[in-house]
Amino acid sequence: MDEDIKPMLHTLVYVKQWGRYLAFAEKRSDTRDDSALNLVMRTGKPEEHGCLEWSPIKDLREARKDGYRSMNPCPVFSQSQETLFLFFICIEGRIREGALSPGQTRLCYVATDNAGETWSEVKDLTETVGGINLLHYKTFAVGPGHGLEVDRSWSGLGSSTTNKRLLIPAYVITKRGNSHSLLFYSDDDGESWQAGKQLVQECGENQVAEVRVNGGTESYLYCSSRSTWGRGLQQVPRTEALSDDAGESFTKLQTLALKETPHGCQGSVLAFPALKRRGAAVAGHRHGGPSSGSGSDTWLLYSHPARGPLNGEGQWIRRDLGVFLRESLQDGGGRDHKPWGEPHILHHGMSGYSDLAEGSAEGHFACLMECGEAAKLRIVFKEFDISEIPKPAGGSMSGA
Incomplete structure (x- = not known):
């Protein structure tokens, strides 16, 4: 180009x-x-x-x-x-x-x-x-x-x-x-x-994912939305919400576990069937998933810059495009509830918007992302495997 x-x-x-x-x-x-x-x-x-x-x-x-x-x-x-x-x-x-x-x-x-x-x-x-x-x-x-x-x-x-x-x-x-x-x-x-x-809360760019729980007997839409009300270098919670009517309305989660970079940034969310194992990993996956008929039948991936500006940098700087894993929709309602794992960094350095897609093989994914330096951000395609994504603290949890 x-x-x-x-x-x-x-x-x-x-x-x-x-x-x-x-x-x-x-x-x-x-x-x-x-x-x-x-x-x-x-x-x-x-x-x-x-x-x-x-x-x-x-x-x-x-x-x-x-x-x-x-x-x-x-x-x-x-x-x-x-x-x-x-x-x-x-x-x-x-x-x-x-x-x-x-x-x-x-x-x-x-x-x-x-x-x-x-x-x-x-x-x-x-x-x-x-x-x-x-x-x-x-x-x-x-x-x-x-x-x-x-x-x-x-x-x-x-x-x-x-x-x-x-x-x-x-x-x-x-x-x-x-x-x-x-x-x-x-x-x-x-x-x-x-x-x-x-959504009642002030928020903007968003994506949704369909999450099935309790052995597939229930289904929800999970929404991850950019919070737009932060000012200056303030880090505010990202807006997370659930819908039980296929997107006609949403209710905000009690525990907002994701933090925005200053001024917020678009992020991507993707649902995929939980990878289960009985004694051995499936397709090289190292995580133990919920057993059939209990907990969440779906896991979530979320991509977003993992860090804001360093000291002395501009307010709009975003760094280190990361992918996070969540194994349950359980809403803990407390500060110690950490449903998301630590990010797997796809790109170290200046980052921006991203979009996730499920690949052709089980446990294989792709991300299209902005990365680069300052005003020279470029769009890069990168593939990764679920085995590269850190597991959330506490492992798999019960369903919503």
Whole structure:
């Protein structure tokens, strides 16, 4: 890519049906949000001996509206349709986010059923999302990061036509400048979309993961959201919440065990089936997981810069992109409850946004992340195994 072009705000998804990673990002001429040009993508195909064959960078000419710049890619894959929906926002002209007025941001998506070889025409949903008037807000955004498809039958919300729900993480910014997380969701394979209730706490960029507990008899959505109310070098708790109605509403956890870097940062969360063992590790995994029928059937990974600025550095400096493991949704409600393990550092040094994806093999994962030095942050793809992630203190715990 040209050195004068800077990829920013990226997302990653692995689609098993296509046997490919799909990576998306904004293409900018500068690091400022008003310099965004368009969205770009690459696909990565796993080859023998653990290698990946990446396609050339492709401009997504379909993902745009005349007179607007495209930002914040957020893909979600529909298993039933074998279709990937790529959500994004379109912002009018070159107006910076802080100067936006209601009506200058649009909610859009394009779709592909052939791993990005071709795309549908852009669809603007701004004035058709149920349960919210997006034109009432100063601005709003989706992602950046991946969406999710969940099974509503676990929450008793399924219907005779479909049990699947597509989820897009989003946030709105009020006219007073307050930010609140929420989800957009579809129960009809993307034909129509609704807005869930906003989190009461002031928070922004978020991701959700589906966690099954108690032998698979219950299912929750776990939400990890960027806290936006910290000031200066203040470290505030990251907002963590649970939903038992497939994302229509959330309740904040009693124990907020994750800390933000100053001013907060986007983070990624990913759920995967708990790796169980009886006397021997599974797929080289060294952790002992909960036994079948008890505790959590799902583990969580979370990626985020593990450190803020060093002495004398600027307030917005973020360092050491780490991946954390959580083996249970149990909410201890006390200061000594530490559900997350210590981070496995994927990159030492300057870091930023990230997105996690499950790989093609059990216990294998990938992360697309910003890292580098100062104004020269670049987007890097890195794979890792669950055996590299430190175990939470106290081991596996009971379910929610």
